[in-house]
Amino acid sequence: MRQAKEPASAGAVLGWLVLAALAPGAAHLRAGWRKTGLVLLSCYVAGLLALLALALTTDNLIGSLTENSWLTAILVGAAVLGVAWFALIVHSFVVLRPGRLPQSGQILSGTLAGLLAVVVVFPFGWLSQAVWTSRQTLNDIFQETPSDSPSAAAAEKPEDPWAGRQRVNILLLGGDADDHRIGVRTDSMNLASVDVNTGNTVLFSLPRNLENVRFRPGTPMAQQFPNGFRLPTDPGGGRSDLLNSVWEYADAHPEIFGGKQHQGAKVLMDTIGYTLGVKVDWYALVNMWGFARLIDAIGGITITVEQDVVFGKYNEGLVKAGTRKLKGADAMWYARSRTYSDDYTRMRRQRCVLGALLDQADPATVLSRFNRIALATKELIRTDIPRSMLKNLVPLALKVKNAKVTSVQFVPPLISTGYPDWEKIRVIADKAMRDSARGSSPVAASASPSLSPSATASPSPSPSSSPSPKKSAVKKNGQNPAKGLMEGCGGPL
CATH class of the missing domain: 3.40.630.190 (LCP protein)
Known part of the structure; x- marks a missing residue:
């Protein structure tokens, strides 16, 4: 049986929810869900390290972000993460057991938790919209190149995309x-x-x-x-x-x-x-x-x-x-x-x-x-x-x-x-x-x-x-x- 540590007030509940939005798993650890909290936090840290490794090891990262494959991956990833963060805030609120707060505290914490759940989706929504607009704009302005053309061949040579040109x-x-x-x-x-x-x-x-x-x-x-x-x-x-x-x-x-x-x-x-x-x-x-x-x-x-x-x-x-x-x-x-x-x-x-x-x-x-x-x-x-x-x-x-x-x-x-x-x-x-x-x-x-x-x-x-x-x-x-x-x-x- 989990030994939940109950927050003392609605302010404490909201504080832990905000922390959970920045460091997933924090609210679960506070509520005694140690295994779940550690898994969430570990996944979060691993994700950040993976992004850092990708940034450090990918040649021409900024340029690669103009490619359709990368833009599609970001679009899908942003949508998935937006839903995941929304669910995270909701579940973090549940495990903190706000039902033990006074009625006024329940109403206040529930209302603000709902707003927070919506707010954390905004960055992912903005990113999705920006990526979608970018992809559509780039596809409308720039021509697709036949795979056998010299430009396409040069683009596939990251070691020297300019083919020796100065x-x-x-x-x-x-x-x-x-x-x-x-x-x-x-x-x-x-x-x-x-x-x-x-x-x-x-x-x-x-x-x-x-x-x-x-x-x-x-x-x-x-x-x-x-x-x-x-x-x-x-x-x-x-x-x-x-x-x-x-x-x-x-x-x-x-x-x-x-x-x-x-x-x-x-x-x-x-x-x-x-x-x-x-x-x-x-x-x-x-x-x-x-x-x-x-x-x-x-x-x-x-x-x-x-x-x-x-x-x-x-x-x-x-x-x-x-x-x-x-x-x-x-x-x-x-x-x-x-x-x-x-x-x-x-x-x-x-x-x-x-x-x-x-x-x-x-x-x-x-x-x-x-x-x-x-x-x-x-x-x-x-x-x-x-x-x-x-x-x-x-x-x-x-x-x-x-x-x-x-x-x-x-x-x-x-x-x-x-x-x-x-x-x-x-x-x-x-x-x-x-x-x-x-x-x-x-x-x-x-x-x-x-x-x-x-x-x-x-x-x-x-x-x-x-x-x-x-x-x-x-x-x-x-x-x-x-x-x-x-x-x-x-x-x-």
């Missing part, structure tokens, strides 16, 4: 497609070149109005435009042959590609890669107004607005100068408006918005607003990044958060948009990537920034070749076009 190049695009516009015009084009070892990143910004764009020799677009991308002037006097029109033009002319549809993304990736002398791995197209919803989801971003920014069809909108927290719509107008301004100033403001978002989207903010962020992300991104590569890209993104991020903007006077110096662009890009690698790893600085053997087909200069006149001119000039990501944004540098 840099990963991802094209970040801001598109203006909406219900009232046919096609996609990429008014914001930035290539993020990331060192896979250090996370050091160079953000190359290309102006939307870059003219006479050259295409990689041998491609259908190069055959169509051997002297550069040039079309007759539009009836209204505008041009539809600028860099921001390449995607739209390729999508609208499948006959150039033998009838293949939707070649815009592939053509733009190859074109920008050829322009910079690198191989572009993947792209991510962001709907600009969907981006505003993402900024709202994290609670806004704090930016120093150097001078009033006017916007709107009739100049009716205004983002006032000063350091302030901007909501999504104002942040987008700050980044996009060209009223009383130009494309190049707008590019700088876009860089400032990206920098503020990278700096202010800390883990605590992401966790506290997770569902809103996930839903906003689901609406704004279109990408060809394979689902299987996420487990490697997530830890790389965390490296970038704490690494050195520099920016190069190919705008006047550095580069003429009407008559671009393509060799100079490649020389500057090559140097910026080498400097980025050298910033944290002298050994890595000697390696080629090219992503793969196929990138060597690009016309960028070889590290071992003698410097070209343009490269020598860049060195003699003494000016480094690579800037800090937040440099010139009005705040602390």
